Amino acid sequence: MDLHDETMIILQDLAEDFESRPELYDDMIGFIQYQANQKGIEFDGFFRSKWEIEADHPMTFDEKYFEDENRSELYVYLAAERDEEVFTWLEYAWNLTHEENLTEDILHREIYNLRERGVSF
Secondary structure, three states: OOHHHHHHHHHHHHOOOHHHOOOHHHHHHHHHHHHHHHOOOOEOOEOHHHHHHHHHOOOOOOHHHHHOHHHHHHHHHHHHHHOHHHHHHHHHHHHHHOOOOOOHHHHHHHHHHHHHOOOOO
């Protein structure tokens, strides 16, 4: 079984009781973020490089830097824009938890909205 299939199975397992889990989308974003990081997808050094810096120089970044949900969303959205597998995973999570189906236009809108709010790496 490959990474794509394994990821979809885990996302489907997470979604089993989605109506009673208001944090489901955030949990799915966190998992997709982890998988995208495993694929080596990086933006401005966000994730892999900055985790390595933090490991070598503790306290370089505060805990909030890596746990910021908006930053995690931006990372996943940008990764989905770049990688078809990540887009498929995000599409599954989005379509399950939102009233509209994810399209490239919606993805671009969400990236724009996060950047307008000042979210960056």
